[in-house]
Amino acid sequence: MKQKIREGIVLLLIVAGFIATLVLIFKIRRYLSIDPDTLSDEDLAAIKQSIKTTVIVSGFIIGGLMGAIVQRSKFCIAAACHSIVTIRELTQSRAYAMALFVAILGTQVLYRMGDVDITRSIYVSSPFTWLSYMVGGFIFGVGIVYAGGCASRILVRSSEGNLGGLVSVLAFIFSSGATLWGITAHLRVDVFNSVTAEMQTQYIPDILGGAVPYYIVIAVVEVVLLVFMLTASRDSEWWNWRWPVAGVGIGLTIVFAWWINGIAYKVLPYLDSFSYTGPDDPTLLQFWRPKSLTFALADAQTFRYIILWTGESINFAIASVLGVIAGALVAAVISGSFTWVAPPLQQFKYNLVGGLLMGFGAVLALGCNIGQGLSGFSTLSIGSILTMSFIFLGAISGAKYMNWRLMREL
Amino acid sequence: MSETSVAQRIDLSGQNCPMPVLKTKKHLDAMQSGEVLEVITTDPGSKSDIPALIKRLGSELIELKENGGEFTFLIKKG
Numbered sequence: 330m331k332q333k334i335r336e337g338i339v340l341l342l343i344v345a346g347f348i349a350t351l352v353l354i355f356k357i358r359r360y361l362s363i364d365p366d367t368l369s370d371e372d373l374a375a376i377k378q379s380i381k382t383t384v385i386v387s388g389f390i391i392g393g394l395m396g397a398i399v400q401r402s403k404f405c406i407a408a409a410c411h412s413i414v415t416i417r418e419l420t421q422s423r424a425y426a427m428a429l430f431v432a433i434l435g436t437q438v439l440y441r442m443g444d445v446d447i448t449r450s451i452y453v454s455s456p457f458t459w460l461s462y463m464v465g466g467f468i469f470g471v472g473i474v475y476a477g478g479c480a481s482r483i484l485v486r487s488s489e490g491n492l493g494g495l496v497s498v499l500a501f502i503f504s505s506g507a508t509l510w511g512i513t514a515h516l517r518v519d520v521f522n523s524v525t526a527e528m529q530t531q532y533i534p535d536i537l538g539g540a541v542p543y544y545i546v547i548a549v550v551e552v553v554l555l556v557f558m559l560t561a562s563r564d565s566e567w568w569n570w571r572w573p574v575a576g577v578g579i580g581l582t583i584v585f586a587w588w589i590n591g592i593a594y595k596v597l598p599y600l601d602s603f604s605y606t607g608p609d610d611p612t613l614l615q616f617w618r619p620k621s622l623t624f625a626l627a628d629a630q631t632f633r634y635i636i637l638w639t640g641e642s643i644n645f646a647i648a649s650v651l652g653v654i655a656g657a658l659v660a661a662v663i664s665g666s667f668t669w670v671a672p673p674l675q676q677f678k679y680n681l682v683g684g685l686l687m688g689f690g691a692v693l694a695l696g697c698n699i700g701q702g703l704s705g706f707s708t709l710s711i712g713s714i715l716t717m718s719f720i721f722l723g724a725i726s727g728a729k730y731m732n733w734r735l736m737r738e739l
Numbered sequence: 740m741s742e743t744s745v746a747q748r749i750d751l752s753g754q755n756c757p758m759p760v761l762k763t764k765k766h767l768d769a770m771q772s773g774e775v776l777e778v779i780t781t782d783p784g785s786k787s788d789i790p791a792l793i794k795r796l797g798s799e800l801i802e803l804k805e806n807g808g809e810f811t812f813l814i815k816k817g
Contacts, residue, residue: 408756411757676755
């Protein structure tokens with residue numbers, strides 16, 4: 330009984346977090362009804378500072394929501410992929426499908442409403458570096474099987490006291506940082522990213538050039554996901570309310586993250602046309618480009634922020650990583666599931682290798698399973714869908730190989 | 740009912756998914772029908788993954804004990 334109360338408290342905190350985020354989104358959105366000409370310079374400076382703070386605070390809350398939901402539900406895209414091989418079970422895959430269903434619906438509605446310009450996001454506006462997406466996705470996919478968790482799961486696992494998870498996170502930070510700024514960045518830029526295909530946009534309805542209306546494209550994708558969820562056998566664990574609810578929760582964190590960032594990107598040039606010439610303004614794009622949750626860059630950025638401090642400033646991505654850690658820790662402590670666990674030697678090696686592969690793959694592919702697999706996928710970008718397909722292939726191959734190796738040992 | 744005699748015991752503490760599932764399967768495959776395997780894990784995911792594996796293999800989960808983040812499974816090979 331006591332356990333039920335503990336879990337109830339976590340659930341209440343999660344609901345409160347979502348409401349708080351909505352309040353913050355509408356706080357920024359309200360600035361659109363101000364006439365910018367009536368603002369004094371001091372007013373404008375204060376509003377700009379308030380927008381910045383609001384976005385960072387909501388990054389922390391949204392990250393916290395994801396951390397808590399993943400901690401309580403054990404939602405894991407790595408498990409979604411490899412449980413197909415290991416136990417022939419699709420419950421985790423269906424939870425991912427639910428997250429995707431909600432994320433696509435919400436994000437596309439926000440785009441059509443004009444609140445979030447997803448066409449400016451990296452997923453849609455980057456060159457179509459198909460080789461990077463395929464190779465990076467595959468390597469990342471193998472990595473998540475060996476690390477035993479996707480990019481969000483390893484952060485959550487560390488916060489639960491699992492030292493193997495912590496090894497994966499540190500290895501992930503090390504190799505993603507090296508691929509962003511260091512020794513392997515050269516390989517990424519000069520070898521992989523130089524292979525591109527001529528393409529104006531990665532947004533699938535635009536690629537189809539109006540031959541198929543956008544709402545038909547969205548409807549087709551959503552119906553496929555829905556059919557997949559509804560065809561679970563009657564005795565499947567999927568029908569336990571926890572899995573669909575976890576999927577909806579994860580999907581909503583993606584939508585809310587798009588919303589707060591998208592609305593800030595819209596409000597700033599509206600209020601301050603002196604600093605920002607319009608949506609194409611380079612400074613605006615550098616700092617305020619529409620984005621959602623991702624851990625490919627964010628983990629390494631967070632580490633850099635902590636160790637350098639001087640000259641670095643906190644942003645949405647860093648706040649969201651800190652939020653995931655805090656949210657998972659709070660959920661684990663309240664629900665009584667925090668325990669220190671040390672990995673045996675073989676697991677330690679797997680955690681290390683997995684984390685290294687994940688870091689390189691995620692940066693090469695421009696995102697992890699959250700960045701490309703949910704945030705990117707929700708924009709209906711062709712590159713994100715290609716990347717996710719290769720993450721899936723990599724995870725399946727990794728699980729088969731690991732299985733083969735384990736069966737031969739001993 | 741007489742007390743179950745455990746034929747094999749494996750301790751998979753500290754190992755993350757999918758290792759506990761793969762190793763449980765490996766040990767079950769090598770056992771005789773009717774024998775009992777005891778598996779200890781700490782991975783929260785194994786709480787649902789191992790029962791799913793057992794069901795698929797046609798074996799029987801006799802008992803699942805949870806104690807301070809440690810899970811103990813008693814599995815009778817089918």
